[in-house]
Amino acid sequence: xxxxxxxxxxxxxxxxxxxxxxxxxxxxxxxxxxxxxxxxxxxxxxxxxxxxxxxxxxxxxxxxxxxxxxxxxxxxxxxxxxxxxxxxxxxxxxxxxxxxxxxxxxxxxxxxxxxxxxxxxxxxxxxxxxxxxxxxxxxxxxxxxxxxxxxxxxxxxxxxxxxxxxxxxxxxxxxxxxxxxxxxxxxxxxxxxxxxxxxxxxxxxxxxxxxxxxxxxxxxxxxxxxxxxxxxxxxxxxxxxxxxxxxxxxxxxxxxxxxxxxxxxxxxxxxxxxxxxxxxxxxxxxxxxxxxxxxxxxxxxxxxxxxxxxxxxxxxxxxxxxxxxxxxxxxxxxxxxxxxxxxxxxxxxxxxxxxxxxxxxxxxxxxxxxxxxxxxxxxxxxxxxxxxxxxxxxxxxxxxxxxxxxxxxxxxxxxxxxxxxxxxxxxxxxxxxxxxxxxxxxxxxxxxxxxxxxxxxxxxxxxxxxxxxxxxx
Amino acid sequence: xxxxxxxxxxxxxxxxxxxxxxxxxxxxxxxxxxxxxxxxxxxxxxxxxxxxxxxxxxxxxxxxxxxxxxxxxxxxxxxxxxxxxxxxxxxxxxxxxxxxxxxxxxxxxxxxxxxxxxxxxxxxxxxxxxxxxxxxxxxxxxxxxxxxxxxxxxxxxxxxxxxxxxxxxxxxxxxxxxxxxxxxxxxxxxxxxxxxxxxxxxxxxxxxxxxxxxxxxxxxxxxxxxxxxxxxxxxxxxxxxxxxxxxxxxxxxxxxxxxxxxxxxxxxxxxxxxxxxxxxxxxxxxxxxxxxxxxxxxxxxxxxxxxxxxxxxxxxxxxxxxxxxxxxxxxxxxxxxxxxxxxxxxxxxxxxxxxxxxxxxxxxxxxxxxxxxxxxxxxxxxxxxxxxxxxxxxxxxxxxxxxxxxxxxxxxxxxxxxxxxxxxxxxxxxxxxxxxxxxxxxxxxxxxxxxxxxxxxxxxxxxxxxxxxxxxx
Numbered sequence: 007x008x009x010x011x012x013x014x015x016x017x018x019x020x021x022x023x024x025x026x027x028x029x030x031x032x033x034x035x036x037x038x039x040x041x042x043x044x045x046x047x048x049x050x051x052x053x054x055x056x057x058x059x060x061x062x063x064x065x066x067x068x069x070x071x072x073x074x075x076x077x078x079x080x081x082x083x084x085x086x087x088x089x090x091x092x093x094x095x096x097x098x099x100x101x102x103x104x105x106x107x108x109x110x111x112x113x114x115x116x117x118x119x120x121x122x123x124x125x126x127x128x129x130x131x132x133x134x135x136x137x138x139x140x141x142x143x144x145x146x147x148x149x150x151x152x153x154x155x156x157x158x159x160x161x162x163x164x165x166x167x168x169x170x171x172x173x174x175x176x177x178x179x180x181x182x183x184x185x186x187x188x189x190x191x192x193x194x195x196x197x198x199x200x201x202x203x204x205x206x207x208x209x210x211x212x213x214x215x216x217x218x219x220x221x222x223x224x225x226x227x228x229x230x231x232x233x234x235x236x237x238x239x240x241x242x243x244x245x246x247x248x249x250x251x252x253x254x255x256x257x258x259x260x261x262x263x264x265x266x267x268x269x270x271x272x273x274x275x276x277x278x279x280x281x282x283x284x285x286x287x288x289x290x291x292x293x294x295x296x297x298x299x300x301x302x303x304x305x306x307x308x309x310x311x312x313x314x315x316x317x318x319x320x321x322x323x324x325x326x327x328x329x330x331x332x333x334x335x336x337x338x339x340x341x342x343x344x345x346x347x348x349x350x351x352x353x354x355x356x357x358x359x360x361x362x363x364x365x366x367x368x369x370x371x372x373x374x375x376x377x378x379x380x381x382x383x384x385x386x387x388x389x390x391x392x393x394x395x396x397x398x399x400x401x402x403x404x405x406x407x408x409x410x411x412x413x414x415x416x417x418x419x420x421x422x423x424x425x426x427x428x429x430x431x432x433x434x435x436x437x438x439x440x441x442x443x444x445x446x447x448x449x450x451x452x453x454x455x456x457x458x459x460x461x462x463x464x465x466x467x468x469x470x471x472x473x474x475x476x477x478x479x
Numbered sequence: 480x481x482x483x484x485x486x487x488x489x490x491x492x493x494x495x496x497x498x499x500x501x502x503x504x505x506x507x508x509x510x511x512x513x514x515x516x517x518x519x520x521x522x523x524x525x526x527x528x529x530x531x532x533x534x535x536x537x538x539x540x541x542x543x544x545x546x547x548x549x550x551x552x553x554x555x556x557x558x559x560x561x562x563x564x565x566x567x568x569x570x571x572x573x574x575x576x577x578x579x580x581x582x583x584x585x586x587x588x589x590x591x592x593x594x595x596x597x598x599x600x601x602x603x604x605x606x607x608x609x610x611x612x613x614x615x616x617x618x619x620x621x622x623x624x625x626x627x628x629x630x631x632x633x634x635x636x637x638x639x640x641x642x643x644x645x646x647x648x649x650x651x652x653x654x655x656x657x658x659x660x661x662x663x664x665x666x667x668x669x670x671x672x673x674x675x676x677x678x679x680x681x682x683x684x685x686x687x688x689x690x691x692x693x694x695x696x697x698x699x700x701x702x703x704x705x706x707x708x709x710x711x712x713x714x715x716x717x718x719x720x721x722x723x724x725x726x727x728x729x730x731x732x733x734x735x736x737x738x739x740x741x742x743x744x745x746x747x748x749x750x751x752x753x754x755x756x757x758x759x760x761x762x763x764x765x766x767x768x769x770x771x772x773x774x775x776x777x778x779x780x781x782x783x784x785x786x787x788x789x790x791x792x793x794x795x796x797x798x799x800x801x802x803x804x805x806x807x808x809x810x811x812x813x814x815x816x817x818x819x820x821x822x823x824x825x826x827x828x829x830x831x832x833x834x835x836x837x838x839x840x841x842x843x844x845x846x847x848x849x850x851x852x853x854x855x856x857x858x859x860x861x862x863x864x865x866x867x868x869x870x871x872x873x874x875x876x877x878x879x880x881x882x883x884x885x886x887x888x889x890x891x892x893x894x895x896x897x898x899x900x901x902x903x904x905x906x907x908x909x910x911x912x913x914x915x916x917x918x919x920x921x922x923x924x925x926x927x928x929x930x931x932x933x934x935x936x937x938x939x940x941x942x943x944x945x946x947x948x949x950x951x952x
Contacts, residue, residue: 100760169753171760185760187753279932280642280660287573287644287658374847375935459752460933462848 025208032202036120037130039199044124047324048309052338055324062299062306064322064340071139072097072421074311074322074340076301077180079371080292081389088391091301093311093322094372095342095421096180100171101139103222104158104187107167108195108203115203116188117154117195118223123419124327125341127426131220131416132212135201153198157191164191168229171461172469173378175417176370177388178320178342180295183374183461186226206230210477216414217426221470224415228469228476229458242479250410250433253356255479257451271450272357272440281447282463285367286377291389293371319386320344323423343423347414349385350467351401351430352475354410355438362448363475364397364434368465378465379457382446396443401432408433411474427467429474451475498681505675509593510603512672517597520797521782525811528797535772535779537795537813544612545570545894547784547795547813549774550653552844553765554862561864564774566784566795567845568815568894569653573644574612576695577631577660580640581668581676588676589661590627590668591696596892597800598814600899604693604889605685608674626671630664637664641702644934645942646851648890649843650861651793651815653768656847656934659699679703683950689887690899694943697888701942701949702931715952723883723906726829728952730924744923745830745913754920755936758840759850764862766844792859793817796896816896820887822858823940824874824903825948827883828911835921836948837870837907841938851938852930855919869916874905881906884947900940902947924948 049057054067065073077094081087106117121133135154136143143152157163168188175182197203204212209227213219219227246252273281298304298311305314311322326338353364368380370388383401411431418425440448454472457463464472522530527540538546550567554560579590594606608627609616616625630636641661648655670676677685682700686692692700719725746754771777771784778787784795799811826837841853843861856874883904890898913921927945930936937945 098765099763102760166749166753169749169756171756185756187756275932276639276642280639283642283644283658283660290572292571459748460935462933462935 022207025205029202029204029208029212033120033130036200040120040122040130042122042129042328044129044325044327046309047326047338049306049324049340050308051326052324052340055338055340057298057306060299061297063297064311070099071339074298074342075180076296076298077371078294078296079389081369081371082290082292088389090317091296091303092177092313092318092371093298093301093304093342094180094295095178095182096295097139097182097421099140101184102136102143102155102158102187103134103184103226104136104154104189105223105226106135106154106157106164106195107188107190109190110203113205113207114190115205116209117197117201118204118209120200120202121220123220124325124339125343125421125423125425126217126220126416126419127424128217128416131419132204132218132223133220134223134226137222137420153201154195157195158187158189164189164193166190167231168226170229170459172225172229172464172466173373173461174466175422176373176378176465177386178372178422180372181374182372184222184225186229188226188230213415213474213477214411214413217416219473220416221418221466224470224473225466228464228473231455246479249356250361251479253359253361254354254451254475256359257361258455259452270358271360271453272362272448275453275456278447278449278453278457282367282377282379285445286375289367289369289377291369291371291376293376319346325423341423342421342425344425346386348417348425348427348467349383349401349430350381350427350471351383351432352468352471353382353397353400353432353434353438355434355436357440357448360450362450363454364442365447365449365454365468366396367445367447370465373465375462378468379454379463380465380468381471384465384467396446400434400438401430404430404432408435410478413474415470427470429467429471431471431475431478495680498678502675502677502681502685506593506603506605509673513593513595513603515595515602515801517602517798517800519782520799520811522779522797522813523781524799525797525813528811528813530771530779533772534770536770537784543572544812547771547815548653549769549771550844551767551769552862554842554844555763555765561862563790564769564776565650565786565791565844566771566774566777566815567653567768568651568655569768570612570655570894572613574657575609575616575628575631575660576607576657576699577609577627577662578696578699579608579627579630579637579668580661580663582663583676583678586678586680587663588678589682590670590674591677591682593673593675594693596693597798597812598816598894598896598898599690599693599889599892600897601690601889604892605677605691605696606693607696607699610695610893626674627668630668631660631662637662637666639663640704641699643702643932645698645702645937645939646846646934647939648895649846649851649938650859651845651895653845654847655845657695657698659702661699661703686888686947686950687884687886690889692946693889694891694939697943697946698939701937701946704928719952722829723834724952726832726834727827727924727948729832730834731928732925743831744833744926745835745921748926748929751920751922751926751930755840755850755852758918759848762840762842762850764842764844764849766849792819798896814896815894815898817898819859821890821898821900821940822856822874822903823854823900823944824856824905825941825944826855826870826873826905826907826911828907828909830913830921833923835923836927837915838920838922838927838941839869840918840920843938846938848935851941852927852936853938853941854944857940869919873907873911874903877903877905881908883951886947888943900943902940902944904944904948904951 063075075096117135119133138152171183243255328336364382366380369377536548546569548569590608592606611625644656716728801809837855839853842850
């Protein structure tokens with residue numbers, strides 16, 4: 007496997023084992039050291055959080071952090087028309103999700119953090135080096151400074167490898183986007199006890215562990231160019247164990263840029279962009295923030311905001327956190343709690359020996375530009391109402407032999423309570439049609455990676471799955 | 480010149496003259512044939528347009544077309560903080576700006592339209608083949624069908640060369656973006672009398688005529704890839720008359736993609752994207768639509784909405800149009816009338832023999848993602864208040880010998896009344912500093928063209944200037 011890992015120069019075996027043991031020891035130590043508890047509380051017990059008497063919106067008395075507001079959606083598109091209200095999280099500031107990188111013995115390593123978030127089902131998850139809203143790092147809540155911030159901002163920062171604004175959950179956040187940044191440090195980097203250097207190779211393996219690599223780490227990793235050459239070489243393709251892996255590896259290199267051109271993508275980039283423009287044009291969703299008190303199909307009790315007609319897929323609750331290693335040691339906050347585990351799956355098949363992913367143009371009410379590229383199947387499906395979700399049975403009923411990746415991972419624990427998604431990459435049968443419904447399009451990994459250099463293209467679930475896909479070689 | 484025109488295979492001279500005469504005859508004929516008059520009217524005389532009694536917003540009784548609403552802006556960024564209210568045009572539908580292309584004798588030609596718009600200072604301007612809001616082509620206003628629409632939509636359309644959503648004036652429109660599309664027709668195209676085939680070569684020359692090529696045509700043209708190879712060849716560079724033109728031609732080819740690499744760009748694409756991300760992150764502008772009646776610093780009389788404190792740069796008026804060749808023969812509508820002529824200028828200088836343009840990251844309140852790339856100087860400057868505008872004197876006081884392009888062109892006459900902008904490309908002195916303030920960045924033409932494949936990057940004034948720049952070779 008190691009020959010296929012870009013940037014990797016060390017040999018697999020003893021070093022791998024040693025680094026795995028070192029990681030496990032560090033991780034176990036962090037779990038022991040970080041005592042905390044999270045308990046559900048009624049809204050009245052939230053400190054400094056209040057329902058605005060006029061709008062009914064739930065916000066912090068400082069006017070910062072985030073608010074829970076109402077959203078009205080009139081969705082009119084290819085899938086049909088629907089109208090609904092829902093609560094949504096409004097956080098009008100750009101945060102930083104930053105991973106610090108450094109080369110050891112020629113191999114790129116990432117400084118990952120053991121970080122507690124109140125909504126995490128297992129409290130600690132492997133997180134970016136920094137994961138901070140502007141309120142965090144400008145110290146609105148009077149906590150400590152944000153560690154390692156100086157490597158990402160200001161004149162002393164290192165070489166930028168990735169720096170792009172990307173969206174987050176479009177059904178739960180209003181116009182949220184965060185800065186996804188990877189910086190290669192040039193000087194010495196102190197290793198605080200909550201932080202650990204992990205190689206790219208190791209990080210990919212860790213992605214296969216349930217609820218370990220957090221959402222913020224996954225989205226930053228997905229944006230990371232995989233190798234200076236843009237993908238694995240011919241040697242790696244020849245060494246692949248099976249046709250699926252060979253097709254996957256070729257899928258990273260179908261752009262002329264890296265010189266190996268085993269078969270053209272099914273669609274040119276001009277065609278993909280035109281299809282995406284058409285999908286945006288057809289999807290006429292009108293969205294607007296409204297007072298939460300005006301959201302008639304939802305009701306507020308002492309300890310939750312919940313849908314009264316069964317249409318809601320989440321509820322809003324309050325929580326109190328006590329922890330030793332956060333910027334402040336105790337706080338309360340609202341959380342959005344999904345009612346069910348989500349699902350995000352890409353169907354994939356080889357075309358002329360090159361793996362293509364079946365991408366969906368998915369409108370989501372909170373996305374700034376409404377439509378982004380999503381996995382083939384994403385559940386719950388925004389705006390689907392009672393209509394059937396295309397390719398659902400192909401995913402849920404897939405032959406286990408064809409399921410190439412299958413891991414339950416968590417969404418942002420700073421805002422969501424126990425939000426888990428089952429991420430899957432499923433090999434479609436070779437007779438699976440290339441001619442697909444108009445909202446869908448086959449793309450190579452290389453094509454998706456090129457789009458990922460820019461914002462407004464891949465939604466957060468598609469980005470997570472792309473990070474998972476990288477772990478398959 | 481002709482050897483430098485991409486796609487061109489014919490020889491300059493007699494053919495050029497013949498096509499110029501043919502264009503002039505057609506244009507004069509259209510001016511004679513199209514009788515119309517535009518008169519200013521009080522708001523009470525607008526048919527089917529009403530001020531909403533509650534919000535004070537001005538809208539059409541059908542609920543479609545567009546509304547004039549209020550906007551609140553809290554601008555907090557590198558340039559300082561400011562807060563203001565203003566009216567803004569809200570048109571929540573994606574229109575099509577489409578140019579139909581076809582090859583004659585190997586040379587690409589565009590089917591351009593002689594089109595009247597109520598706000599045009601000279602009534603007819605050279606426009607895209609189709610220029611239609613969704614209301615137009617779904618026939619909300621019960622007019623005729625949109626000519627040539629079938630070449631852009633549906634199964635019979637030709638080969639798509641360009642298809643991208645691009646923004647429009649961020650100080651005047653709320654979240655407006657239109658589909659910029661160029662389609663190469665494969666079959667026969669009837670030439671209606673208001674339409675004329677114009678070669679790319681000819682079209683570039685016409686861009687140097689004041690108020691002839693309209694805004695919509697300019698933005699579509701700017702997105703057009705210039706040649707299959709991506710730029711002019713080495714031969715064209717060697718044949719250039721002067722160092723400025725040679726540097727300009729090289730600026731199209733500094734990306735590895737076309738194989739000629741005379742000198743690297745000053746910044747890599749990764750660096751440009753990171754700078755732009757940083758600029759977006761720093762610019763914390765909060766904008767929200769508010770009722771027009773709540774905009775206290777503006778007042779409404781019988782026939783205009785105007786700013787009371789002198790801060791406004793435009794007013795809202797009413798107009799009645801009578802015309803023979805529009806979809807409907809008479810109508811009334813509001814228009815936004817700027818108080819002064821605008822200005823948009825790029826400062827340009829060669830770096831290692833390659834022309835670089837000085838691009839500004841400019842927040843504008845109506846842009847969907849707030850910040851886009853703008854000309855070096857754009858007046859009036861959104862959010863500048865009384866502060867000095869960087870590089871203003873370098874533009875207004877430029878040595879005439881260094882002004883390489885200088886033409887007054889009109890903005891969208893369907894919404895703006897007599898809105899003119901002086902577009903300039905100015906060669907900066909060779910000792911002009913490469914080290915520029917943080918809101919500015921030097922980019923090659925090729926780098927800008929790559930970004931133009933995607934939305935949310937270049938604002939409409941920068942796109943217009945890029946189209947003008949193409950006319951310089």
